[in-house]
Amino acid sequence: MKEFFNSIFTSDFVYSVFRVTTPLLFASMGAVISDVAGVPNIALEGLMLIAAFAGMYFSFLSQSALIGLLMALAVAVLFTGILAFFTLYYKTNIILGGIAINSLASGGTVFFLYLTAHDKGTSVALASKTLPVLRIPIIENIPVLGSILSGHNILTYLSIFSVVFTYVLLKGTALGYHIRAVGEKKAAAESVGISVVKTQATALLLSGIMCGFGGAFMSMGYVSWFSRDMVSGRGWIALAAEAMGRQTAIGSAAASVLFGIADAFSNVAASMGLPSDLVKTIPYFATLIGLAIFSIKTYKKYKDA
Amino acid sequence: MGDYILEMNNIAKVYGNGVVANSDVSFNLKKGEIHALVGENGAGKSTLMKILFGMEAPSRGSMSLKGKPVSFSSSKEAIGEGIGMVHQHFMLVESFTVAQNIVLGMEPQKYMFVNKEQAERFTDEISQKYNLKVNPKEITKNLPVGVKQKVEILKALARGAEILILDEPTAVLAPQETKQLFDELENLKQQGHTIVFISHKIPEIKQISDRITVMRSGKTIGTYECETVTEQEISNLIMGCEMDTSITKEKRDFGKTYIHTEEISYKDKSGVQVLKDISFGVKSGMIFGIAGVQGNGQSELVDLMTKRKSIQEGKILFEGKNIENLGVSDIRKTKFGYIPEDRLDQGVSVSESIRENMISNRLSSRLFNNHGFLNFKNIHAFVEKNIKSYEIRCTGGHQPVGMLSGGNMQKVVVARECGDEPNILIAEQPTRGVDIGAAHIIHKKIVELSEKGCAVLLISADLSEVLKLSDVVAVMYEGEIVAYFDQTGGLDEEKLGLYMLGIKRHEAEQIRKAVNQE
Numbered sequence: 001m002k003e004f005f006n007s008i009f010t011s012d013f014v015y016s017v018f019r020v021t022t023p024l025l026f027a028s029m030g031a032v033i034s035d036v037a038g039v040p041n042i043a044l045e046g047l048m049l050i051a052a053f054a055g056m057y058f059s060f061l062s063q064s065a066l067i068g069l070l071m072a073l074a075v076a077v078l079f080t081g082i083l084a085f086f087t088l089y090y091k092t093n094i095i096l097g098g099i100a101i102n103s104l105a106s107g108g109t110v111f112f113l114y115l116t117a118h119d120k121g122t123s124v125a126l127a128s129k130t131l132p133v134l135r136i137p138i139i140e141n142i143p144v145l146g147s148i149l150s151g152h153n154i155l156t157y158l159s160i161f162s163v164v165f166t167y168v169l170l171k172g173t174a175l176g177y178h179i180r181a182v183g184e185k186k187a188a189a190e191s192v193g194i195s196v197v198k199t200q201a202t203a204l205l206l207s208g209i210m211c212g213f214g215g216a217f218m219s220m221g222y223v224s225w226f227s228r229d230m231v232s233g234r235g236w237i238a239l240a241a242e243a244m245g246r247q248t249a250i251g252s253a254a255a256s257v258l259f260g261i262a263d264a265f266s267n268v269a270a271s272m273g274l275p276s277d278l279v280k281t282i283p284y285f286a287t288l289i290g291l292a293i294f295s296i297k298t299y300k301k302y303k304d305a
Numbered sequence: 306m307g308d309y310i311l312e313m314n315n316i317a318k319v320y321g322n323g324v325v326a327n328s329d330v331s332f333n334l335k336k337g338e339i340h341a342l343v344g345e346n347g348a349g350k351s352t353l354m355k356i357l358f359g360m361e362a363p364s365r366g367s368m369s370l371k372g373k374p375v376s377f378s379s380s381k382e383a384i385g386e387g388i389g390m391v392h393q394h395f396m397l398v399e400s401f402t403v404a405q406n407i408v409l410g411m412e413p414q415k416y417m418f419v420n421k422e423q424a425e426r427f428t429d430e431i432s433q434k435y436n437l438k439v440n441p442k443e444i445t446k447n448l449p450v451g452v453k454q455k456v457e458i459l460k461a462l463a464r465g466a467e468i469l470i471l472d473e474p475t476a477v478l479a480p481q482e483t484k485q486l487f488d489e490l491e492n493l494k495q496q497g498h499t500i501v502f503i504s505h506k507i508p509e510i511k512q513i514s515d516r517i518t519v520m521r522s523g524k525t526i527g528t529y530e531c532e533t534v535t536e537q538e539i540s541n542l543i544m545g546c547e548m549d550t551s552i553t554k555e556k557r558d559f560g561k562t563y564i565h566t567e568e569i570s571y572k573d574k575s576g577v578q579v580l581k582d583i584s585f586g587v588k589s590g591m592i593f594g595i596a597g598v599q600g601n602g603q604s605e606l607v608d609l610m611t612k613r614k615s616i617q618e619g620k621i622l623f624e625g626k627n628i629e630n631l632g633v634s635d636i637r638k639t640k641f642g643y644i645p646e647d648r649l650d651q652g653v654s655v656s657e658s659i660r661e662n663m664i665s666n667r668l669s670s671r672l673f674n675n676h677g678f679l680n681f682k683n684i685h686a687f688v689e690k691n692i693k694s695y696e697i698r699c700t701g702g703h704q705p706v707g708m709l710s711g712g713n714m715q716k717v718v719v720a721r722e723c724g725d726e727p728n729i730l731i732a733e734q735p736t737r738g739v740d741i742g743a744a745h746i747i748h749k750k751i752v753e754l755s756e757k758g759c760a761v762l763l764i765s766a767d768l769s770e771v772l773k774l775s776d777v778v779a780v781m782y783e784g785e786i787v788a789y790f791d792q793t794g795g796l797d798e799e800k801l802g803l804y805m806l807g808i809k810r811h812e813a814e815q816i817r818k819a820v821n822q823e
Binding site: 168170173174177178180181184185187188189190191192193194 | 390405409460581
């Protein structure tokens with residue numbers, strides 16, 4: 001037990017919380033933006049997976065991490081665009097569209113993985129690039145704090161920025177006002193000449209960009225390869241975080257950190273020699289409990305209302 | 306014809322499904338007038354205004370604004386030409402502040418951000434300019450209806466509206482608020498704005514408007530100078546025939562108390578006391594009217610009585626039986642009828658037929674349900690009987706309810722809820738947004754029911770309705786009964802209005818009489 005606590009109360013543990021929370025932050029911000037606009041994007045999982053594959057593959061082809069990242073973003077935006085086109089233009093149900101993207105992603109990435117790496121499991125055969133790690137001068141040399149705050153992947157810092165971005169977007173910009181208005185009362189937005197379709201499409205594409213970053217981090221930062229279903233539920237956890245955060249940027253970020261801690265915790269527990277299949281369930285279990293608590297609360301509120 | 310700011314000539318609108326909403330309508334506006342547009346539901350007023358506001362394209366006809374021909378393909382274009390509309394259902398984002406709503410879509414910006422100070426200053430400015438007092442920082446959700454309406458009017462004015470269309474603006478207001486609205490409209494008129502005023506309430510129309518255009522069955526019947534026509538004449542023009550809408554009630558004795566509530570209190574999810582110590586009784590044969598501005602706890606009271614919300618404090622007895630532990634279906638099994646406030650949301654299923662809607666609350670009745678199989682013969686007979694007796698204008702029982710006009714839709718609801726001659730009827734705004742003819746039929750049916758011994762609880766913001774039907778009247782204000790009148794003789798809208806706005810209230814002793822038990 002002592003050993004256990006020793007490994008939790010370390011700067012390494014806190015460092016790893018940042019690391020595992022990164023994709024959750026991106027995805028939950030994507031969920032916030034799209035949900036506030038009234039078009040809940042449940043394809044986060046699939047979009048991240050596609051982006052992860054694209055990042056790996058194009059960084060391998062170009063031997064440039066930057067091009068890999070840009071392609072990850074482009075591909076994620078492309079697929080979100082397809083989702084937006086079908087749901088906003090052809091009025092497909094957004095949930096069905098999301099399910100379609102998710103299934104397409106999990107099958108499609110394996111297909112292309114086999115095509116390119118001749119392997120149905122991982123892409124280790126392809127020498128893809130990773131995004132750089134950022135050492136922050138001065139802070140880096142502070143004991144404890146330095147090893148927690150410095151030396152993260154560049155996307156980890158960006159993920160924190162994405163929370164600020166989402167917050168400011170929704171609270172301070174005209175586009176954010178329009179997104180909120182469209183999500184809360186379509187007719188009100190329409191009556192003053194705001195295009196509902198354009199606004200919702202913009203929100204969806206923004207959520208696609210978030211997924212692009214999240215996915216790129218998975219294959220170009222978290223690890224340096226792509227493996228099948230490597231997003232392993234992070235998109236769904238992010239949706240749960242967004243629900244617990246009540247559609248707010250800050251709340252959802254806080255919930256994401258909570259799930260990140262659970263994730264980091266499971267990593268530690270696994271390294272302690274506890275049965276790994278069991279400890280791997282910790283983050284999902286935490287999500288389940290979180291969602292249950294949240295829904296009980298909402299239900300009570302609903303019942304009272 | 307140079308003095309018209311707007312002319313709409315020979316407008317026709319045929320919808321894709323073949324419904325002719327407008328055929329050969331001509332409508333014009335003089336600058337700086339208040340012009341009432343009246344007609345029954347389904348007469349084509351809304352369609353005409355939608356065409357003017359760019360929400361619908363006319364199938365035929367022409368429009369000219371300030372002498373030059375125009376056509377709008379969207380509301381945005383209409384707004385750009387100085388036309389503003391205040392919709393009956395407010396187009397406000399509830400979680401936004403007043404200022405945010407007013408600048409929505411044209412937010413003042415500083416760098417990349419919305420300049421909140423400027424938005425608030427702007428709101429203050431136009432609020433002062435037009436003498437429509439609002440607080441820019443207030444969250445819209447928390448505002449009373451009257452103020453929300455001001456925000457809507459300001460929203461249109463902020464976009465440079467010279468012609469302002471108001472769609473039944475007084476439907477949600479108390480008499481004093483209506484008076485205030487009229488003062489504000491007069492003020493706008495002085496400033497050179499032209500106002501189109503859509504309403505069902507003829508006395509109001511007489512009071513406020515300069516000219517009146519009457520529509521019936523998709524056609525304009527005529528435009529009249531307001532002074533030259535009497536209220537009765539307007540009514541006749543709307544109906545196309547002379548019609549007596551007065552209700553005669555037999556004097557009768559009341560029986561046992563069927564509805565009894567005891568000190569009901571209710572707090573909503575945010576802990577606000579929505580209802581406080583509501584006690585009253587409704588006897589067999591009695592119509593108990595509850596007047597009040599919307600949002601003073603009436604809908605919560607009804608939700609408790611219909612078990613859509615669970616009772617927190619106090620008791621509700623139906624025919625002496627406590628309903629606390631009963632479910633909706635248990636209550637439905639007793640002789641109980643409920644006409645909900647929002648017919649589209651709660652009253653009917655618009656995509657289903659009249660027949661299906663009419664029997665939806667009696668599917669388990671032995672008459673219609675033969676061991677799990679529907680008895681179509683009986684259903685058919687029942688529906689046909691109701692269509693006839695309620696004069697529902699339709700092509701038959703198979704017609705989807707969504708195709709009917711508001712008034713006929715409401716008749717379907719009333720027919721369903723009153724069909725079994727219930728002992729208890731809760732009628733929540735039974736004739737809101739319903740034309741005179743349909744309202745009259747519904748009123749007659751409610752009175753008929755009470756004469757047969759039904760205890761009717763009538764909740765309405767329409768005071769003339771409350772006064773016309775009720776035997777006794779209570780007024781609700783901020784979740785409390787603040788006044789009780791054991792007869793309606795000598796009562797008028799002005800008098801009730803004072804209580805509805807919380808200016809006056811009765812002594813506790815008088816209010817206690819509402820319990821109605823000897």
